[in-house]
Amino acid sequence: MEQEKQKPSRLEDLNQYEIVVQRLLERGVNLEEIAEITYDLQKKYIPELTLEYCLIHVGKVVKKREVQHAVITGLELDILAEKGLLSEPLSSMLLNDYGLYGIDEVMALSIVNVYGSIGFTNFGYVDKLKPGIIGKLDEEGKLPGKCNTFLDDIVGAIAAAAASSIAHRFSK
Structure with missing residues (x-):
């Protein structure tokens, strides 16, 4: 009888969470910057909202396995593009954040999909306005040899998902 593969334990998910947080830091993003975007998305709807509460929800989002997988995959593709380890035409599409590529947004939507339709909106x-760290990443990604094609959308998706999580908690 074939041995059944074991599901990752909660401890493995938390270890992967630490890896994701570290990789985001290595790419110039900390969870507090993501929480600032979340705060800006929700503050007019929830006057008592705090940045600390937003940070808690950003952490909850990043602890989800589906989110971790999307972050790890997207960051790896950006890094491989920077190192010139992707073949053409994908390499050029990522290094130039080609407007009609769209896979970066699709991956980001897989993150917000965890929290329903409010996550999409x-x-x-945030994808259109590029507030805070998202705008910085978008501009930085235009520098020669730099690729943030997935990173800026991933950050926006995490912030949007956290805002959705908060909205669900406060809905009446």
Whole structure:
């Protein structure tokens, strides 16, 4: 009889969480910057909202396995593009954040999908406006040899998902 593969334990998920947080830091993003975007998305709807509460929800989002997988995959693709380890035409599409590529947004939508339709609208909003760290990453990604094609959308998706999580908690 074939041995059944074991599911990752909660401890493994938490270890992967630490890896994701570290990789985001290595790419110039900390969870507090993501929480600031989440706060800006929700503050007009929830006057008592705090940045600390937003940070808790950002952490909850990043602890989800589906989110961790998307972050790890997207960051790895950006890094491989920077190192010139992807073949053409994908390499050029990522290094130039080709407008019609769209897979970066699709991956980001897999993150917000965890939290329902409000996540989609929040993501669309931050993807268009590029507030805070998202705008910085977008601009930095235009520098020669730098690729943030997935990173800026991942950050926006995490912020949007956290905002959605908060909205669900406060809905009446």
